[in-house]
Amino acid sequence: MTNPNILEVEDLKVHFPITEGLLKRQVGSIAAVNGVSFHIRRGETFSLVGESGCGKSTTALSVLGMQAILSGQIIFDGENITGWTGAQMRHIRRKMQMVYQDPFGSLNPRMKVGAIIGEPLRVHGLAGDREKYRARIKHLMSTVGLLEEMSERYPHEFSGGQRQRISIARALALEPQLIICDEPVSALDVSIQAQVINLLMELQERLGLTYLFIAHDLSVVRHISDRVAVMYLGKIVEEADRDTLFKTPKHPYTKALLGAVPEADPELEARRAEQLIIGEIPSLRSPPMGCTFHTRCAQAMPICSIDSPTLKTVDATALTCHLY
Amino acid sequence: MDPLLAISDLSVTFATDRGHVQALDGVSLDLVAGETLAIVGESGSGKSVTALSVLGLLGDSGQVKTGKIEFEGEDLTKVPASRLREIRGNQIAFIFQEPMSSLNPVLTIGTQVAEPIWLHHKKSWPEAIAEAGKLLAKVAIPDAEQRLEDYPHQFSGGMRQRVMIAMALACQPRLIIADEPTTALDVTVQAQILSLLKNLTKELGSSLILITHDLGVVARYADKVAVMYGGRIVETASALDLYKNPKHPYTNGLMASIPKLDGDPGSRLFTIEGQPPDLSDLPAGCAFHPRCPHVHEACRAGKPPLRSVAPNHELACFGYD
Secondary structure, three states: OOOOEEEEEEEEEEEEEEEEOOOOEEEEEEEEEEEEEEEEEOOOEEEEEOOOOOOHHHHHHHHOOOOOOOEEEEEEOOEEOOOOOHHHHHHHHOOEEEEOOOOOOOOOOOOOHHHHHHHHHHHOOOOOOHHHHHHHHHHHHHHOOOOHHHHHOOHHHOOHHHHHHHHHHHHHOOOOOEEEEEOOOOOOOHHHHHHHHHHHHHHHHHHOOEEEEEEOOHHHHHHHOOEEEEEEOOEEEEEEEHHHHHHOOOOHHHHHHHHHOOOOOHHHHHHOOOOOOOOOOOOOOOOOOOOOOOOOOOOOOHHHHOOOOOEEEEOOEEEEOOOO | OOOOEEEEEEEEEEEEOOEEEEEEEEEEEEEOOOOEEEEEOOOOOOHHHHHHHHOOOOOOOEEEEEEEEEEOOEEOOOOOHHHHHHHEOOOEEEEOOOOOOOOOOOOOHHHHHHHHHHHHHOOOHHHHHHHHHHHHHHOOOOOHHHHOOOOHHHOOHHHHHHHHHHHHHOOOOOEEEEEOOOOOOOHHHHHHHHHHHHHHHHHHOOEEEEEEOOHHHHHHHOOEEEEEEOOEEEEEEEHHHHHHOOOOHHHHHHHHHOOOOOOOOOOOOOOOOOOOOOHHHOOOOOOOHHHOOOOOHHHHHOOOOOEEEEOOEEEOOOOOO
16 A cells, blocks of 8 residues: 555635626635645544534535535545546545435435445446345445344334434445545434444444544544544644644634533533633634634734734644644 | 422323324423523433423423423413413523524514513513613623614524523523523534523523533533433432432433543443334333343333432432332
């Protein structure tokens, strides 16, 4: 294996047009992803964390070739796939699959579970003969902890957790190398989340999968990730390995995010002085000048509203902040 | 101290296409003035139905079968609808999960916040509007006076939830019920909204019922916790006690299954096997028994009653002695 990275994203920019009036005249644009770079090593779990509108899902869709990009470069498994569409992308998607957040909206309600799981095989012409196809579906179902006889049922007969297992089985059908998981447990009941998280970790060990994990729940992210990048308004503000990021967060936004999440421990919560981050996420239509976080940052300095901070490396952390 | 709200042996059924579904089965709860009670549970556990019963908002299909809901000594299951309307929004206020759909899109924010004041406190309309402006300032909406004329779509999700809190506080209610008030919001905004709610409730000396599935939120904001499963309360205790000494196997499992920020990353999480039950097809006996690691014969036969097992700690489980 020459390249240790399965995915390399360089300076990715995705802008959405703002249109006005009947003729949809373009009057501006929204920088949903504004210069994002990261790489993912084979076999690891890399997480993108952030609040709504930070660009984490748009980044994922760009990697999958499901979102047109403005500029930047995406290299997957040694191949520059930037701007690939249709047939080209189809061959890449055999190696790259996705699990969505909503297990209710992402499964076709009119298809039987077996057919849903087998669909990628049929689309890619890999179904083979009937016997082989059946055996493959049976194997996939047992891999994710579903019973074989469930293949003849429809999605509505399943609970949220089981549906997420179906989604995972479908994503595994083509034996991909990379699976992009977009908030895979946030729609599930608490007692079911742990089941799905365990399943994802088990599959990674057994099949050597690489995950790009997108989430806002920091305790889940800490549990499952090897490395974490925190996004805010279309940019990565801090990136480090899991222990560094959670033990010594550096960017004021990362610190605020960690402080905002209540821990399931009343004693700890009582000791912890609540430090509230002020204000709300600014609109992407008119992002703040300079560092986009300065409007909410407790440690903002005059320079923060003028200059956009460049990427620096402090200890084992890469971050964009004028404080360092 | 007499409880502000005392629910005893409340059972509620809903008429559905598949027959009657028992959403609540013998729920009993006490809440004293100034207390924050969290009701915790998964989907279908009955936590929202409990709240809706207090407000008499079960709709046409829902029906209180047995039990009492005493609010300041008055049984809300017996009072006429007109009396409930006097109480609702006045002495008991409600904050819903979805700030998008619980505000009227065609009325100004000022109108919506002023309405309960005008209606319940019999103030003139200009007085009510002036008060609405003050309330919006109190919930930290910038330029509150100017924003009275704005419509809900001009507010962000967090700001809309602040408006909901302003409406709830308008008549200085004795009890505020908030059903997953921050589930639709981002975490940094969630923390702002919950602290605001908690602080303002404290200032008024009111009680708060917080319905949530988030055990972190419970740990940060609740004094007392009731854990619900399959339409019944399985355990109640003070928040400190519950997290330190969870006694019900379900509570135990829930606590163990969430990843902690100081836990061991990469390890396998504890799991509760199986799925939360379907209310239309509840298992016999204790509804948790098919998922329980400590199941006994008795658990399949009968429903364990909620009994006191320690000071301020109640439990419904046959496995405990």
